[in-house]
Amino acid sequence: MSIVDNNMNNTNHEKHEVTQNGDVELGRSVASESEFQWTRVLAMLVALCALIAACAVTWVFQDWQTSLIVLAILVVVYVLVFYWRWLYVAVRTAPRDFTALYYYIRILTLSRSFEKKKWGIPDIFHDRVVKHPHKICFVTENESWSFEQVEEFSLRVSAVLKAKGVKSGDTVAVMMSNCPEMPAIWLGSARIGAVSPLINTNQTGNTLLHSINIAKCDIVIYGDEFETAIQEITRELSPSIKLYKFTHRPLNTSSDAGRVVESTNDFTAMLESTPPSNWFKSEGDGFNGKILYIYTSGTTGLPKAAVISSSRMVFMSSGVHYLGGLNRNDIIYCPMPLYHSAGGCITMGQALIFGCTIVIKKKFSASSYFKDCIKYNCTAAHYIGEMCRYILATPPSPVDTQHKVRVVYGNGMRQAIWPEFVNRFKVKRVTEFYGATEGNANIVNVDNKMGAIGFVSRIIPQVYPIAILKVDQETGEPIRNSRGLCQLAKVGEPGVFIGKINPKLASRSYLGYVDKEASEKKVVRDVFSFGDSAFISGDILVADELGYLFFRDRTGDTFRWRGENVSTTEVEAAISRVADQRDAVVYGVEIPNIEGRAGMCGIVDLDESLDLDRLANDVAKDLPKYARPVFIRKMTSVDMTGTFKMRKVDLQKDGYNPSVVKDKLYYLDPKLEKYVLLGQEEYDKIISGQIRL
Numbered sequence: 001m002s003i004v005d006n007n008m009n010n011t012n013h014e015k016h017e018v019t020q021n022g023d024v025e026l027g028r029s030v031a032s033e034s035e036f037q038w039t040r041v042l043a044m045l046v047a048l049c050a051l052i053a054a055c056a057v058t059w060v061f062q063d064w065q066t067s068l069i070v071l072a073i074l075v076v077v078y079v080l081v082f083y084w085r086w087l088y089v090a091v092r093t094a095p096r097d098f099t100a101l102y103y104y105i106r107i108l109t110l111s112r113s114f115e116k117k118k119w120g121i122p123d124i125f126h127d128r129v130v131k132h133p134h135k136i137c138f139v140t141e142n143e144s145w146s147f148e149q150v151e152e153f154s155l156r157v158s159a160v161l162k163a164k165g166v167k168s169g170d171t172v173a174v175m176m177s178n179c180p181e182m183p184a185i186w187l188g189s190a191r192i193g194a195v196s197p198l199i200n201t202n203q204t205g206n207t208l209l210h211s212i213n214i215a216k217c218d219i220v221i222y223g224d225e226f227e228t229a230i231q232e233i234t235r236e237l238s239p240s241i242k243l244y245k246f247t248h249r250p251l252n253t254s255s256d257a258g259r260v261v262e263s264t265n266d267f268t269a270m271l272e273s274t275p276p277s278n279w280f281k282s283e284g285d286g287f288n289g290k291i292l293y294i295y296t297s298g299t300t301g302l303p304k305a306a307v308i309s310s311s312r313m314v315f316m317s318s319g320v321h322y323l324g325g326l327n328r329n330d331i332i333y334c335p336m337p338l339y340h341s342a343g344g345c346i347t348m349g350q351a352l353i354f355g356c357t358i359v360i361k362k363k364f365s366a367s368s369y370f371k372d373c374i375k376y377n378c379t380a381a382h383y384i385g386e387m388c389r390y391i392l393a394t395p396p397s398p399v400d401t402q403h404k405v406r407v408v409y410g411n412g413m414r415q416a417i418w419p420e421f422v423n424r425f426k427v428k429r430v431t432e433f434y435g436a437t438e439g440n441a442n443i444v445n446v447d448n449k450m451g452a453i454g455f456v457s458r459i460i461p462q463v464y465p466i467a468i469l470k471v472d473q474e475t476g477e478p479i480r481n482s483r484g485l486c487q488l489a490k491v492g493e494p495g496v497f498i499g500k501i502n503p504k505l506a507s508r509s510y511l512g513y514v515d516k517e518a519s520e521k522k523v524v525r526d527v528f529s530f531g532d533s534a535f536i537s538g539d540i541l542v543a544d545e546l547g548y549l550f551f552r553d554r555t556g557d558t559f560r561w562r563g564e565n566v567s568t569t570e571v572e573a574a575i576s577r578v579a580d581q582r583d584a585v586v587y588g589v590e591i592p593n594i595e596g597r598a599g600m601c602g603i604v605d606l607d608e609s610l611d612l613d614r615l616a617n618d619v620a621k622d623l624p625k626y627a628r629p630v631f632i633r634k635m636t637s638v639d640m641t642g643t644f645k646m647r648k649v650d651l652q653k654d655g656y657n658p659s660v661v662k663d664k665l666y667y668l669d670p671k672l673e674k675y676v677l678l679g680q681e682e683y684d685k686i687i688s689g690q691i692r693l
Contacts, residue, residue: 007590027252075145077124090288090459093546096447097457101438103446104464111287112667118286120310122191125352126151126279137351137621138180139331140361145180147355152253153181155276156467157188160267163274164219164242168193168283171293175199175230176223176246178338183348185221185246190291193284195307197293200515201226202624207570209233209614210302212241215514217228217292221246221267234264244270277643287311288506293514294341296437300595302570305514306438306688311506314342316435316442323444324431325407326380328355330495333373333381335361341437342410366390371424381405381670384563385412385595388421401426412563414595415550417450434497438522439535440510441466441499453541465508468543469527469536476555477540478524486527489543494552497541498524498534559588559597562626566599568648571627573602578618579610583638586629587648589655592687601629602651602663606636612666612675620673630693631656632666632675658683667693 057645114124125147133148139599145153166172170317172189174196176182186196192210197215201223208229212220216365219242222230230243237243244267252272284291291313293305322325332350336343338360350356359376361368369391387410389413409431413421415593420432434453437441443454443466456466470479478486489495512519512535524536540552558565568586575584582605588597603610612632619628639650654661658680665678667686672693685691 006626012251017563017641031383061355070535081162082639084459089546093455093458096455097184097460100323100444100446100455100457101460106322107315107318108507110318113313114143115287115311115506116316118288119192120282120286121291121313121352121548122154122187122282124310124314125187127356128352132355135355136357138183140180140580141362143180145184150180150184150187151279153184154188154191156274157185158191158269159274159277161189161194161219162192166192166194166219170218171197173199173212173215173217173220174222175201175220175226175339177201177225178334178343178360179223179248180360181246181248182338183344186292187352190284191280191282193282193289195290195293197295198344200295200303200339201337202301202626204229204620204624205232205303206574207622207624209236211295212237214303215305217241219244220638223248236524246556248342256581269639274655283425286312287314288509290511292345294339294344294437296565302567304438304518306341307511307514308341308437309506309511311509312511313345313349314353315507316346317353319347319442320409320431320433321354323446324348324409325429326354326356326409330380331357331359331376331378332358333361333369333376333378335369335372335387336366336382336384336410342384345381346433361458363389370403370405371399373405374399377404379404381408381449383408383410383413384413385410388413388417388669389593389595391426392417392421396424400424411453412551412560412595418450434539434541436535436537436539438497438512439520439537440501440508441497441535441537448547451550453551454549455547456543456549458547465500465502467500467528467534468549469498469524471496471540471555478527478536484526485529486524491543491545491578494540495536497539498527499537500527501533501535559599560586561596561630563596564624566627571599571601571623571629574619574622575603575615575629578622579603579615582610585638585648585651587652589631589652591693593689594693597631598693599627600631600633600651600656602633602635602638604636604638605634608634610634616668616674627667630668631678632661632668633661634664634666636663640687656683667691686689 047325117123129147129151134142134146136146137150138145161172166189171195172186174186174189176185179606186198187656189196197211197217199220203211213574218240220230221244224245224247227245234243242265244265247266247268249268251268283481285312290307290309292308294308295303296306308463310683326332330350332347334343334347336347338344338348347358351358357374359378361372364387364389369381369387372378403425405425405427407429408427411433413430413432418430421427429448432445432453433442445452445454449455456468470487470489474480478496481487500508501510503510510523512522522538523533524534525533527534538555538558540555541549542552543549554560558567560566566588566616571586572584575586576582585602587600591598593669633651633656656667656678657663658665659676666675667678667682668674668675682691
């Protein structure tokens with residue numbers, strides 16, 4: 001039996017009501033539901049007996065041909081009476097499901113062809129270079145790089161790293177702003193079998209130090225704009241880690257090997273003095289070999305390094321490419337950071353795997369988004385939900401509809417702004433997708449269903465084994481039945497998204513994190529049968545009757561703000577450290593009309609000695625902007641659970657309303673970059689949008 005077909009039967013006859021706060025309540029009690037099911041089964045048995053009896057009587061008093069006609073008529077009536085709702089859903093969703101199935105087969109076929117050839121991403125990219133060497137691969141504000149130029153640069157990187165003793169299995173981290181050299185450097189590293197952690201450029205202090213150490217880096221290549229951040233942690237790094245600075249300037253390669261490198265850590269000079277290697281097949285572990293580490297905050301603690309293999313990158317990129325309506329001739333606008341899986345894997349994959357042209361924007365600008373799309377003749381564009389809100393906030397202008405963008409793809413576009421965005425900018429298609437960087441399952445909105453992040457098939461659920469499990473909303477743990485197995489969430493019932501693990505299939509395997517212990521925490525076992533396992537995302541989704549999936553929230557100690565996942569544990573540790581080890585509890589709170597949750601921190605301050613100016617300055621050294629608390633609540637104590645965990649539920653309910661909270665409240669003024677007292681007047685302005693945070 002499939003992992004979701006039971007769900008269909010259970011939901012055909014269920015009544016659900018949605019409360020004002022979005023929670024789903026079942027219309028029947030457990031007892032009445034059980035009684036209803038038994039009544040239905042009895043009715044089906046009675047109808048089946050009547051059907052058999054009618055056929056038998058017809059056979060006796062007429063003939064067997066008439067009996068067959070009667071049987072056919074009664075079977076149709078039986079199906080219509082008891083399965084009409086399933087038939088309705090099947091008719092409604094068949095075009096969507098079979099279109100997705102066709103493209104899923106194409107994805108699997110493509111993956112298997114690469115696996116058979118034992119190609120890694122550098123080899124796949126070389127195939128693109130051979131087919132169109134002079135086609136533009138990357139475009140920036142000041143320059144264009146052809147596919148041939150990107151590969152030539154990556155071959156220089158391979159030559160330099162080999163000369164420095166880098167070999168297959170080594171770790172070469174890259175910390176650079178958005179630029180063509182960034183993917184070209186990790187391509188060169190991957191060609192010799194090394195793995196490249198892509199370090200979040202917002203990281204500083206202990207967070208940056210942790211990211212380098214957790215990946216066991218042998219080399220760190222960093223852009224010159226991050227020299228201060230690197231120098232601050234140099235003393236705490238292992239002496240064995242080599243630090244190479246990349247300076248953004250046009251390479252002077254006129255004399256190649258004849259040049260003398262004046263600095264031992266000037267990576268740009270090394271590239272200038274080293275001729276590119278002749279092309280050679282990747283020395284990594286082929287299609288299933290790991291090539292990148294992408295950092296994700298996960299649910300607790302400091303950033304974790306998620307493992308990305310060539311197969312995982314192909315699967316993510318091809319899913320968006322085929323199911324999202326892209327083609328090889330697209331020019332794609334990318335203002336996303338290339339150290340994340342969205343920009344660094346999915347969008348880079350459109351160039352490296354499919355031969356699209358990518359316009360790399362160094363930083364996102366709402367006012368320039370569609371202006372840039374016009375300037376570079378883009379036909380597709382990448383977004384995250386927050387970007388869409390900012391773009392909509394810009395004044396309307398004729399530029400809004402002068403672009404050639406037919407499809408935008410990304411994740412996090414709120415359903416509330418979806419129709420306004422489409423109508424204003426005349427975008428024909430929005431391809432919303434969902435998938436955890438460290439996970440093994442991605443879903444895509446294949447048919448432009450407004451607000452949906454993907455779907456689970458109601459008629460062919462076995463093909464793509466994902467599911468929504470019933471889960472304890474506070475702990476994030478799956479709710480199990482009397483046999484100890486997990487239970488499927490019903491229609492309209494929030495549940496956690498999972499992807500079943502099959503180690504034998506590259507598309508279904510689970511690579512997890514570099515930290516194996518952290519990886520194991522994301523695996524749930526004995527899911528639908530004893531001995532099976534699945535990746536558990538920690539994200540709460542809701543499915544409607546047609547199988548469309550909608551994002552609801554995140555479980556655990558992570559919330560999303562400014563397009564980034566914020567780990568409350570990490571923020572609590574940083575604040576407690578700079579606030580003289582005071583108890584600090586961090587949680588997310590909602591601000592009207594703003595995507596995600598803003599960080600709020602309750603800090604114990606018994607004697608009013610907490611210096612908020614110093615706190616703001618010190619936290620800025622260790623935490624990226626998106627992780628710094630927007631609101632502060634000074635408290636006299638923190639409620640603890642029986643296991644000495646700080647209780648957050650009541651604090652979240654209180655929020656930051658001065659009329660509800662009796663403690664002193666503060667907000668981070670974006671202009672002053674300091675915490676300012678939050679009174680009723682300021683609160684009203686925040687709620688109305690007059691104060692933007």
